[in-house]
Amino acid sequence: DSGVTQTPKHLITATGQRVTLRCSPRSGDLSVYWYQQSLDQGLQFLIQYYNGEERAKGNILERFSAQQFPDLHSELNLSSLELGDSALYFCASSVRGREGLNEQFFGPGTRLTVL
């Protein structure tokens, strides 16, 4: 158990809908990262937040957004869902935002299926 929690574990929804994925980082970790794992694209970095502020952005679609709250949990919002958004979404956390080895610990993921 990495200490990172994600809810829900599974999510099934229809095209055009909007969903919210939730992540709670390890106690004391200030940084949260979101990754998408799909058959087509492999594992891709989406976005990072550090202590409530957006720190880095990767291949995140405009239909997707994220935020990190004062209690450091984070939510990833996916809207106008398409079939191709079906994937495993991982949250990871680390103590710091940038410097040093800064190991990232991954949550169990949320499996999103868009029908």
Added chain:
Amino acid sequence: AQTVTQSQPEMSVQEAETVTLSCTYDTSESNYYLFWYKQPPSRQMILVIRQEAYKQQNATENRFSVNFQKAAKSFSLKISDSQLGDTAMYFCAFRNNAGNMLTFGGGTRLMVKP
């Protein structure tokens, strides 16, 4: 942009044998970090081993060790005394010193046979 390549989509090894998974990367950075993650059927991403590029000594964690060749931009993972529980997808990942994101390779599916 950095790229990470794992040229072996699938590999198999007999239990108790040794296997080496390959990884190459492309970067113009001089200081960076390399990782191997394991993803078993449960889909959990588990850190196996890590290497800091400025350290010449190869990292070792129990049965897992790496062969880090900085000039060749190569970072292979050796698993000794393979166990059935080592069956998983293995991902090589790169992180530069200035950024935060991990860039992953396409993965190698390892099957350990009894």
